[in-house]
Amino acid sequence: MTHFDDLSLITTTRNDAAMSAEMLRSFESNVGTVEKILIVDDGSSRPCPLPPVSSGVRLIRNELPHGFCQASDMALRRVQMPFAFLVDADVIFEPGDFAGGYAEFKRGNWAWVSLSQTNFQGVPQRGYEQPLIPPLVFGLGHEALMLWEKFRRTPAARGGERIAEVEAAPSSCTFVNLEAFRAVGGFDRWYWQSQSDVDLCLRLRAAGYRVGVDLGYRVKHKGAGRESGSAPRVLDHYRSRLHLYEQFYRGSRFYLRPLLFVRHLFELAWFATVALFKNEPKLQTRLEMVKGVLKGYR
Numbered sequence: 194m195t196h197f198d199d200l201s202l203i204t205t206t207r208n209d210a211a212m213s214a215e216m217l218r219s220f221e222s223n224v225g226t227v228e229k230i231l232i233v234d235d236g237s238s239r240p241c242p243l244p245p246v247s248s249g250v251r252l253i254r255n256e257l258p259h260g261f262c263q264a265s266d267m268a269l270r271r272v273q274m275p276f277a278f279l280v281d282a283d284v285i286f287e288p289g290d291f292a293g294g295y296a297e298f299k300r301g302n303w304a305w306v307s308l309s310q311t312n313f314q315g316v317p318q319r320g321y322e323q324p325l326i327p328p329l330v331f332g333l334g335h336e337a338l339m340l341w342e343k344f345r346r347t348p349a350a351r352g353g354e355r356i357a358e359v360e361a362a363p364s365s366c367t368f369v370n371l372e373a374f375r376a377v378g379g380f381d382r383w384y385w386q387s388q389s390d391v392d393l394c395l396r397l398r399a400a401g402y403r404v405g406v407d408l409g410y411r412v413k414h415k416g417a418g419r420e421s422g423s424a425p426r427v428l429d430h431y432r433s434r435l436h437l438y439e440q441f442y443r444g445s446r447f448y449l450r451p452l453l454f455v456r457h458l459f460e461l462a463w464f465a466t467v468a469l470f471k472n473e474p475k476l477q478t479r480l481e482m483v484k485g486v487l488k489g490y491r
Contacts, residue, residue: 194247195225195292201272202248203279205233205264206241213282214244220280221247224291228274235264262389265364266380272371281365283415285313294407295368297356304373304402305394307362309411318414320363321406322391323348328438328445332452334460348406355409362404364390366412373402387426388433395441424478431482432490450487457483 202220206213217230226248234241236258243250253271255264269277276299298306310318323345330337348357367390377396380389394404435453438445461483464476485491 194221197225197227197292197295199274199276200227200295201229201231201274201277202227203231203233203265203268203272203277204282205235205261205268206237206282207235207258208237208239209282210234210237210241210244213241216280216282216284216286217244217246219284219286223286223288227278229272231268231272233264233268235259235261260385261364262380262384262386263382265389266382269369269371269374270379275371277369277371277374279364279367279369281414281416284366285413285415287411287413289410291410294355294410297354298368298370298407301354301356302401302403303356303368303405304370304397305362306356306368306405306407307364308366308407309409310363310366310414311411313413313415315413317411319345319347320365321348321359322361323357323359325360325391325395328442328449329452331434331438332449332456334456350408356405356407358403358405360398360404361391361394362406364393365414365416368407370402373397373400376400377402383436384433385429386433387430388437392437392440395437424481427478428481428485428490431486435486435489450489453486454483457486 204213204216213232228249230246230248230250232241232250232252234252234254236255240254241252243252253268259267265279269279294306294308307321310320312318326338326341330341348359350357377393377400381392384392398404431453435449438449457479461476461479464473464479467473468476482490
């Protein structure tokens, strides 16, 4: 079994201790052990038990949930190793050349490198953005996003390398250079969960670091490509993406909120019509979006 003596594995959990333990079991069975596993129990209704693993484990409990962004930031700042591996609880590791990607990550000026992913049905997922979706495309909605996807190409690594550079990579299964992480101030704790990784990637790239995706090793991720109908998740996504654009694309402050308002009005009218004939759970969410968009979905 390979032991990574300069790497700490970081994961957060909230009411999914069994899933988290299965993720760690698959890592040690198919990849190896790390110097330290740091688990943040972010307000679970019952305290998370220590998982049965071979690596050293430290468990931190938040009595009240802080959200993925704050919980992960807190954990990463406590790591003493030069590198960390940030992993979601719903990831499963399989046999493959994990070590080769980690070695390449350490050789280059990489600050943030995500592993390739499939969902649990084996369908490859592109959680990364290369290039980043423009504010106008986001504002126009689903059809514009589908058209945009048709013109996006899979990033290619440089000759002899397996890590391809991208503009933003997800935090679900990611190598982190902690010197770079600290240099840019870590996660922006304004975010709860959605878009906190994209924000960090943009700041890392602006500071001269590289962000990428490892094309040579793939994990299964239950949440990969999943669209949740949960109103709080949808609202968090829109709130956070709007904030992101207004921070990094200053011109979007003049048109994005009005554009989204008009779009949500049309969506509300459509779902209200559908609700005349059957139950439409998205109707209430769209009503909240219309009411909140001009205030930043707050």
